[in-house]
Amino acid sequence: MFAFLSSQPVQTALIVGSCAALVSALIGVFTVLRGNAFAGHALADVSSAGGAASFLWGISPLLGFLGMAWIAAFGMEFLGVRKARERDLATGIVLGAGLGLSALFLYLDVTTTSTTGAAVSVMFGSLFAISQGLIWPAILAVLAVFLLVGLFYRPLILTAVDPDLATLRGVSPRWMGLLQLLVLGLAVAVCALAIGAVLATALLIGPAGAAIRLSRRPAQAIFWAMMIALTAVWSGIWMAYESYYWFSGNAWPVSFFVVVLIFLFYLLAMFGSSWQHKYRRRGITSLRRLQEP
Amino acid sequence: MYRAESNELSPSKLFRRHTGAGRRFLPMLPLLLGLGAAQMAAADTIHAVGVENEYANVISQIGGKYVEVSAIESNPNTDPHTFEASPAVAREIAAAQLVVRNGVGYDSWAKKILAADPNSKREVIVVQDLLHLPDSTKNPHLWYKPETMPAVVKAVAASLSKLDPAHAAFFKANVQKFDASLKPWYAAIASFKAKYPHTPVAVTEPVADYMLQAAGCDLKTPWNLQAAIMNGTDPAPQDVSIQNQLFKNHQVKVFLYNQQVTDSLTASFLNNAKAAHIPVVGVYETMPTGYTYQSWMLAEVNALRASVENGTSTTVLK
Numbered sequence: 001m002f003a004f005l006s007s008q009p010v011q012t013a014l015i016v017g018s019c020a021a022l023v024s025a026l027i028g029v030f031t032v033l034r035g036n037a038f039a040g041h042a043l044a045d046v047s048s049a050g051g052a053a054s055f056l057w058g059i060s061p062l063l064g065f066l067g068m069a070w071i072a073a074f075g076m077e078f079l080g081v082r083k084a085r086e087r088d089l090a091t092g093i094v095l096g097a098g099l100g101l102s103a104l105f106l107y108l109d110v111t112t113t114s115t116t117g118a119a120v121s122v123m124f125g126s127l128f129a130i131s132q133g134l135i136w137p138a139i140l141a142v143l144a145v146f147l148l149v150g151l152f153y154r155p156l157i158l159t160a161v162d163p164d165l166a167t168l169r170g171v172s173p174r175w176m177g178l179l180q181l182l183v184l185g186l187a188v189a190v191c192a193l194a195i196g197a198v199l200a201t202a203l204l205i206g207p208a209g210a211a212i213r214l215s216r217r218p219a220q221a222i223f224w225a226m227m228i229a230l231t232a233v234w235s236g237i238w239m240a241y242e243s244y245y246w247f248s249g250n251a252w253p254v255s256f257f258v259v260v261l262i263f264l265f266y267l268l269a270m271f272g273s274s275w276q277h278k279y280r281r282r283g284i285t286s287l288r289r290l291q292e293p
Numbered sequence: 294m295y296r297a298e299s300n301e302l303s304p305s306k307l308f309r310r311h312t313g314a315g316r317r318f319l320p321m322l323p324l325l326l327g328l329g330a331a332q333m334a335a336a337d338t339i340h341a342v343g344v345e346n347e348y349a350n351v352i353s354q355i356g357g358k359y360v361e362v363s364a365i366e367s368n369p370n371t372d373p374h375t376f377e378a379s380p381a382v383a384r385e386i387a388a389a390q391l392v393v394r395n396g397v398g399y400d401s402w403a404k405k406i407l408a409a410d411p412n413s414k415r416e417v418i419v420v421q422d423l424l425h426l427p428d429s430t431k432n433p434h435l436w437y438k439p440e441t442m443p444a445v446v447k448a449v450a451a452s453l454s455k456l457d458p459a460h461a462a463f464f465k466a467n468v469q470k471f472d473a474s475l476k477p478w479y480a481a482i483a484s485f486k487a488k489y490p491h492t493p494v495a496v497t498e499p500v501a502d503y504m505l506q507a508a509g510c511d512l513k514t515p516w517n518l519q520a521a522i523m524n525g526t527d528p529a530p531q532d533v534s535i536q537n538q539l540f541k542n543h544q545v546k547v548f549l550y551n552q553q554v555t556d557s558l559t560a561s562f563l564n565n566a567k568a569a570h571i572p573v574v575g576v577y578e579t580m581p582t583g584y585t586y587q588s589w590m591l592a593e594v595n596a597l598r599a600s601v602e603n604g605t606s607t608t609v610l611k
Binding site for chain 1: 368371372375376377515517522524525526527528529530531532533534537556557558560561
């Protein structure tokens with residue numbers, strides 16, 4: 001255990017991983033409540049183009065992911081539509097274009113620069129290979145998200161569960177939508193940095209999806225999502241570290257363990273909540289009623 | 294094993310070739326067909342491709358003015374492992390009369406291009422086969438092995454003599470000249486080994502490992518870390534810690550850093566080595582500009598020696 005905690009790559013992985021877990025749990029709950037899981041996934045995928053471009057231009061990968069996530073977010077909002085079906089279409093279109101861009105940037109990475117691992121680390125993450133210089137930017141991104149959500153907690157929740165009611169109460173849906181995308185972009189960037197753009201979805205909606213099954217109140221759901229995400233990330237890092245000894249030096253990737261654990265937690269939460277329904281017969285909770293129109 | 298079939302210049306080859314000479318001759322083709330094929334063969338140069346530029350350099354040293362050589366992998370700022378062939382490269386390789394490639398999965402794209410365009414008259418030399426190495430060979434950077442190039446030039450001379458029998462003596466003389474020119478490099482390796490036996494060294498990836506082993510160095514970096522950096526996969530934190538300890542505790546005399554495979558991890562190793570005042574020697578996957586194969590290899594050994602002897606860093610070969 002001492003060797004585990006005193007290892008510098010493990011320390012960096014634990015800090016950046018915890019940042020990703022906390023921010024994704026918080027934003028994930030809003031995203032799932034708003035029915036935006038697909039948009040969240042698309043943002044994460046599209047941010048890979050920014051990650052790939054960061055290798056090309058020699059800028060911080062966090063900035064790359066963030067820039068592209070915001071561009072995509074505003075693109076979706078611009079094409080955005082009220083009806084769920086049309087929203088999915090706009091999201092899908094932006095997703096396709098974004099992934100095409102990242103195919104181009106990854107090609108340029110390997111053909112014009114000396115970055116061999118770009119494709120793997122952008123798409124699937126290399127938590128143990130993150131440079132220490134990214135610790136503070138990641139922490140700052142998380143603080144910014146917590147500050148923004150803390151300031152606008154009630155209007156954000158209201159807009160997420162019932163936009164019409166929020167408008168009646170005088171909340172500007174446009175500004176709240178914009179704020180939601182702003183923080184979603186930040187969360188996606190930190191997640192993509194930690195476990196890769198393609199796998200960021202798992203962290204963004206997995207713990208939140210499980211937590212919403214466990215708790216009826218948004219605040220409680222956020223708390224549970226954070227616990228699940230932190231447990232998955234910390235155990236994932238520990239298992240990847242230990243796998244070095246299981247496979248005689250050929251350690252398995254961290255991202256794999258984190259994602260598998262999140263999936264297991266989701267299954268547990270699903271069975272847990274159906275068991276709860278069966279035996280406690282408490283009826284539909286307030287939160288779930290709001291969630292399903 | 295390398296394929297060695299006879300190759301005579303045929304009219305169909307004139308159409309395939311896209312080199313300057315080929316293009317110029319094309320409009321005159323009916324005229325040329327009237328002439329004897331033997332006369333043509335004597336007047337024309339052989340078109341050869343060295344998939345990696347160090348092999349191209351060696352081909353041109355053997356073939357001299359009778360060969361026109363192009364290299365595919367020569368950009369010093371990219372990693373040849375991740376090379377993607379363009380249609381132009383495919384045409385160039387398919388049109389060549391002699392192709393030398395490394396093998397061991399380093400240029401499997403070239404293998405596919407050659408297989409897609411079979412030509413019994415094309416001479417193909419696979420360095421892996423020349424050295425009788427299995428596909429499971431872990432380190433593909435064969436040109437850093439001292440015994441590699443003498444075998445390559447011998448095979449190149451044999452193939453060139455088949456393509457242009459009139460100049461076989463010329464090629465043979467060049468082989469002897471080449472072998473003699475490797476002597477300073479061998480002497481530098483032997484003298485380093487004698488004076489600094491078992492020098493502990495750290496590396497980023499296995500690019501120069503064969504040469505370091507020949508020089509009697511003790512490679513301290515775990516193989517799995519070298520492989521992870523070479524292949525762009527996740528490194529194990531344990532291996533990263535071992536490497537950082539090597540620098541921190543001054544357990545290595547020199548750090549060999551591959552200029553063509555870099556990421557945040559190799560950059561952090563570079564910083565740690567500099568912080569611990571461990572000299573750094575830059576090594577390359579492909580031959581840097583301004584060098585021949587022999588002068589490049591000699592420069593690497595001299596840089597290694599300078600680092601151990603005087604603590605001098607040579608990050609970039611100039």
